[in-house]
Amino acid sequence: MFLRIYQRIIKGLTIVLGLAMLAGTAHAQEGHPLKGSWIGEWSGNTALGDFVLVVMDWDGETVSGMINPGTDNLAIDSVDLDPSDWSVEIKAGDYTIDASIENLELPSRSLTGTWSSRNGRGDFEIVRQ
Amino acid sequence: MKQESKKNRLPTPVKLLAGMLAAFTFSTVFAHHPIQGKFDPGADVQFSGIVTKVDWRSPHVHVFMNVREGSSMVNWAVELENPYILINNGWQEDSLQPGDAVSVAGIRARNGSRQVWGEQVSLTDTGRPVYTVNDTSPAKPLSPRPVPRWPEDNHPVLGAVPGGADGIWGYPTSKALVEDGVNVGMNEYGLLDNVADAAKVAPMQDWALARYIHRQERDLRDDPTYLDCKPPGGPRQYQSDLGLQLIEDKQNQRIFVLLGSGNRNYRIIHMDGRDPVGLVGGDDDNPLFYGRSVGRWEGDTLVVDTEGFNEGFWFTNGGLPHTDRLSMVEKFTRKDFDTLHYEVTIDDPGAYTRPWTASWDLSWVGGAELPFSLCQHNRQ
Numbered sequence: 085m086f087l088r089i090y091q092r093i094i095k096g097l098t099i100v101l102g103l104a105m106l107a108g109t110a111h112a113q114e115g116h117p118l119k120g121s122w123i124g125e126w127s128g129n130t131a132l133g134d135f136v137l138v139v140m141d142w143d144g145e146t147v148s149g150m151i152n153p154g155t156d157n158l159a160i161d162s163v164d165l166d167p168s169d170w171s172v173e174i175k176a177g178d179y180t181i182d183a184s185i186e187n188l189e190l191p192s193r194s195l196t197g198t199w200s201s202r203n204g205r206g207d208f209e210i211v212r213q
Numbered sequence: 214m215k216q217e218s219k220k221n222r223l224p225t226p227v228k229l230l231a232g233m234l235a236a237f238t239f240s241t242v243f244a245h246h247p248i249q250g251k252f253d254p255g256a257d258v259q260f261s262g263i264v265t266k267v268d269w270r271s272p273h274v275h276v277f278m279n280v281r282e283g284s285s286m287v288n289w290a291v292e293l294e295n296p297y298i299l300i301n302n303g304w305q306e307d308s309l310q311p312g313d314a315v316s317v318a319g320i321r322a323r324n325g326s327r328q329v330w331g332e333q334v335s336l337t338d339t340g341r342p343v344y345t346v347n348d349t350s351p352a353k354p355l356s357p358r359p360v361p362r363w364p365e366d367n368h369p370v371l372g373a374v375p376g377g378a379d380g381i382w383g384y385p386t387s388k389a390l391v392e393d394g395v396n397v398g399m400n401e402y403g404l405l406d407n408v409a410d411a412a413k414v415a416p417m418q419d420w421a422l423a424r425y426i427h428r429q430e431r432d433l434r435d436d437p438t439y440l441d442c443k444p445p446g447g448p449r450q451y452q453s454d455l456g457l458q459l460i461e462d463k464q465n466q467r468i469f470v471l472l473g474s475g476n477r478n479y480r481i482i483h484m485d486g487r488d489p490v491g492l493v494g495g496d497d498d499n500p501l502f503y504g505r506s507v508g509r510w511e512g513d514t515l516v517v518d519t520e521g522f523n524e525g526f527w528f529t530n531g532g533l534p535h536t537d538r539l540s541m542v543e544k545f546t547r548k549d550f551d552t553l554h555y556e557v558t559i560d561d562p563g564a565y566t567r568p569w570t571a572s573w574d575l576s577w578v579g580g581a582e583l584p585f586s587l588c589q590h591n592r593q
Contacts, residue, residue: 112437112443112526114437114524114526114527114535115563115564116420116563119536142536144562165420167422167423170423188424189427189428189435
């Protein structure tokens with residue numbers, strides 16, 4: 085039991101430290117709008133916690149990335165971006181995130197929508213750092 | 214800026230000729246900053262009033278006026294060109310003074326505040342225009358002057374003739390980036406006449422086209438060069454109205470590209486055969502606004518390969534997107550003394566479906582120096 089508590093503390097500290105490192109002024113990113121590091125919440129996620137860190141990259145053909153790198157290491161399986169309305173579907177393991185990009189031209193644009201998995205569903209909002 | 218190397222000097226007759234012609238062609242390069250995002254070209258406004266203050270500061274001069282509206286007196290801010298541009302057109306800070314009665318025609322701020330971009334300011338009593346600027350490039354000789362050349366290698370001199378009169382390159386024949394051969398209506402700020410033409414401008418990927426259209430529909434108000442003073446990297450630096458200088462440092466095998474205004478930005482083109490990578494860790498560690506450039510001569514054309522760009526800026530005033538996969542091949546050809554031909558091939562598989570090319574000319578402005586102004590952030 086102590087080991088589990090210890091692991092949860094370490095995980096929490098890792099996330100807090102990660103967020104603190106990313107919490108500076110957002111750097112302008114005028115290229116592909118999903119590229120970069122995003123932090124925020126997926127509310128009600130009892131399995132992984134409310135806080136979420138998403139890192140995405142664009143190679144010219146595919147968006148790839150990781151959810152909670154360094155803690156949960158949930159690889160992103162697929163990202164579908166519809167530029168006509170800037171809606172995004174992200175699939176990672178058991179998780180599906182349906183969201184849309186808001187404030188597209190701001191350095192601190194956001195991705196807002198819902199998450200769902202077999203463990204539940206809830207609101208999802210992350211802000212680009 | 215003069216180049217001092219004695220061994221690189223050109224013969225005295227060439228210097229004399231250059232100096233004489235520079236004196237005849239002295240002019241100034243001037244321009245509008247990207248005002249489109251702040252002021253609405255469709256919102257014409259005219260009024261008369263009394264000057265209360267002239268704020269003579271970069272990047273734009275402001276004239277504050279008391280204007281009667283009905284029974285009340287309100288204050289308007291009239292935004293004008295950069296002080297450097299106005300000075301080079303013969304105007305001074307005290308050309309207008311508090312108490313002068315003036316009439317203004319211009320376009321109003323998009324946010325509805327009492328701010329106007331002054332397209333015409335004149336004395337109410339006499340109708341005499343003030344703070345006007347001349348928008349024509351210097352007249353070129355009827356017979357093109359020969360290309361100046363370096364004695365030691367016969368390559369064209371890309372900038373001012375060493376030991377001769379100063380000068381800069383300006384008045385680009387194209388002020389907004391579009392693929393060669395494409396005919397679309399677009400103003401000097403890069404704003405399309407018809408946004409339905411967006412897909413014709415360049416071969417964009419779907420996301421890039423959507424983002425370009427989004428920027429166009431927002432009247433380019435998100436331009437980070439205007440909002441945050443980000444450098445005009447990529448081909449944009451050669452479409453600035455504020456001009457540029459090419460300084461060849463042959464001793465150290467490099468060429469400086471000095472940009473007018475914009476916090477004295479500069480770019481270095483290395484001519485020593487190095488790879489276009491950073492000194493430590495390569496490009497990935499430190500992508501740059503101007504990338505990493507290496508150049509070589511192919512006949513009379515300077516060919517420059519550049520890669521290692523970051524994504525923190527717009528490389529065109531019209532908002533064409535790019536990614537950090539962007540690489541450029543630029544070709545500089547001094548066609549005659551007064552004309553520099555610039556051609557750029559854009560290869561960015563992150564944003565475009567194929568490489569594409571654009572080109573235009575710049576004019577030599579003899580005797581002119583680059584303007585200096587400190588950019589100010591414009592986020593509100």
